[in-house]
Amino acid sequence: MRALTVEPGRAGSLTVTEVPEPVVGPDELLVEGLALGVCGTDREIVRGEYGWAPPGKERLVLGHESLGRVRTAPPGSGFHAGDLVAGVVRRPDPVPCGACGHGEFDMCRNGRYTERGIKELDGFGSELWSVEPAYAVRLDPRLADIGMLMEPTTVVAKAWEQVDRIGARSWFEPRRVLVTGAGPIGLLAALLGMQRGLDVHVLDRVTEGPKPGLVEALGATYHHAPADDVAARLEPDVVIEATGAGQVVFDVMAHTAAYGIVCLTGVSAAGRRLPVDAGGINRELVLENDVVVGSVNANLRHYRQAADILAKADIEWLAGLITRRVPLDRAAEAIETNEDVKVVITLDENG
Incomplete structure (x- = not known):
């Protein structure tokens, strides 16, 4: 499958790469990637100023502003095929610190957290991705075109x-x-x-x-x-x-x-x-x-709050925030800065 990858620390290394499909554990969701929002953090990573690849790898799958549709879900997970979802970016550190131990991993005190698409975990910038049900949030079906706004929300x-x-x-x-x-x-x-x-x-x-x-x-x-x-x-x-x-x-x-x-x-x-x-x-x-x-980042509570905020908002107004969409094979264009409000990379062939 195709994925948007970068070699952290090396400017100009952004490329669309063929990578293996995710090996989905028995307690994970398999998600079809629909779209990916682009922000300043992504641009810093592409410039080589930030970011860490997963341990033992040279390249990082980019993308933390996710939107996908569940393809398969384990029984009892609360998710079903066809659900619209976004993935939580940060994971608590393995120690854990007091904040992480209480579910407040956005306030991690020792810096050992990991983040999808940013710090030691592959992101959501691929045609398929997997995620644990505890780190996925269901979105209102009406948000199918603009649900990648979830993470900034x-x-x-x-x-x-x-x-x-x-x-x-x-x-x-x-x-x-x-x-x-x-x-x-x-x-x-x-x-x-x-x-x-x-x-x-x-x-x-x-x-x-x-x-x-x-x-x-x-x-x-x-x-x-x-x-x-x-x-x-x-x-x-x-x-x-x-x-x-x-x-x-x-x-x-x-x-x-x-x-x-x-x-x-x-x-x-x-x-x-x-x-x-x-x-x-x-x-x-x-x-x-x-x-x-x-204030930076968010925990699972904030993701649920954000889902409610977007569900109550005017969909047409939200759609106006997305001023440019580019397909995955032209993803480099999304990194370029101009007068856009929000640029989105489409991951599915119909995007």
């Missing part, structure tokens, strides 16, 4: 859960949220904010292309002015930061409402230096009981 579900848990330290009824960045994570964060009945604002630097229209169609407000100006005017109760741009991060931190929560989901590039008023930031955080928290 889990990231958003966890981020909002973190906001809720921090807010619960005292009375907390947020009204206004600012989302910085109108990529898939930002737009999905805005979706969840709208589902919660909040006054949602989205900030991005572009003025053309699909992003402003997607925000407006959601019922949120789009901004493209400097982050410092927008945040100062809005004074949001919650910020979901999805750009990873250092200046944006510090600008929004300085302008939340009292008892504000800033949740960072964007990963910044190391090495860039910014002049920062550290004393002023410290004063603001302490005197206003503000919180800045980082």
Whole structure:
């Protein structure tokens, strides 16, 4: 069968490779791969900046934003042939640490976790893949064309859960949220904010292309002015930061409402230096009981939350996030960056 593989650490090694079909254990699902979402992590791996092959192998099957259809399922698994599913990316470390031992493997404390398509486990970028039922989540059949949005939605579900848990330290009824960045994570964060009945604002630097229209169609407000100006005017109760741009991060931190929560989901590039008023930031955080928290990855609970979020969303709006689809044999085109919101690689011949 065909699979999208890369040699981690070596730029330019991405290729479609013939690999053996998966050997499916008696307690595993055999899944026909339908599509694969592409994100910044995939691009880092292709550039040779990140990623680890499975032990004893040189190449890694790429892909963690999965969508597939069950071909065979073991009796009693809760799954049946024809079910639409997504695979969970992370697996707990074998030790395990306390967090992994309690099912919170997204919060692994010793770094020995593994991840499909990223760290020591082959991903979902193949025509067939296998997965344990405990690490698969069934999707609403209506999501057959856009279910690869599941994994980025889990990231958003966890981020909002973190906001809720921090807010619960005292009375907390947020009204206004600012989302910085109108990529898939930002737009999905805005979706969840709208589902919660909040006054949602989205900030991005572009003025053309699909992003402003997607925000407006959601019922949120789009901004493209400097982050410092927008945040100062809005004074949001919650910020979901999805750009990873250092200046944006510090600008929004300085302008939340009292008892504000800033949740960072964007990963910044190391090495860039910014002049920062550290004393002023410290004063603001302490005197206003503000919180800045980082959030990454997701556990099984967040996958189930994400399945519910997508099932309740407008399917046409979700479809608008996917701005380009390419077949597996042209997968290299999906890695190229342009003005796309989300690029998808189709794995089945009818995709």
